Amino acid sequence: MRFHHIGIACRDIPETLGFVQKSFDVTHTTDIIFDQNQDAELCLLTLVDGSHIELVSGKAVEKFVAKRQSLYHTCWQVNDIEKAIETLYENGAILISPPTEAILFNNRKVAFLFSDIGIIELLEENLSAV
C-alpha cells in the first residue's frame, strides 16, 4: 500500500480551498465535482512535493462537519483492491463501501473501510494517473 492523500471534511469546499491555496504550495487543483457514488462533492489538490489533499463536502461528511472533525480519511493506493480489502478485514477492519468507480480518479475503483486508524480509502493503482 502506498499513501495517496488525506481526505478533509469541509462544510464549504470553496471556503476551505481558499485557506489551503493561500497556505500551501498548491500546483494543481481539480474542479469541484459531485460523485454520485459517494454522495459527496470532491476536489483534489496537488502540492509541490507531489502529495495530495482531497476536500470533501456533502452528506457523506455531514456528521464530521457537525462535530468539527476535519480529518475524514487517509487514502492508500493498492495494486489489488479486493486482496487489500481481504487483508484489512482479516486484521479487523470493517468494510463500509465495496469497490466502486470514482469519477475524481478517472473511474479507478475506490473502497472505504473503518479501522483502528480511522476511515481508510483504498484506491486502485494506476501509474499513469494521479
Added chain:
Amino acid sequence: MTREEVLNTVQDIFRDIFDDQSLEIKDSTSAEEIEDWDSMNHLNLVSAIEKKFSIRFALGELQTLNNVGAMIDLMMQKL
C-alpha cells in the same frame, strides 16, 4: 455465555462508546433513542463488540443490526 451476560457486556461497551455510565440498554433500544448513535458510532460499536467477543460481522449483516436485540441475536449465533 448466556444472553443476559452478553447483554451486560454489550451495555458496558455502549456506556464506553457513548460516554454515559448510566446508560441502560434493552432489546428494543435503537439509534432513535440514543442521540449520538450515528453511522460512525455504529461502526465504533460493531468494532468494539467484534474485539471484545472475538467475532466478525459480515458486510450484509451490519445493515440488519437495527436495535440491540437484533445485535445480541446475531452475536449469540456466533458465540
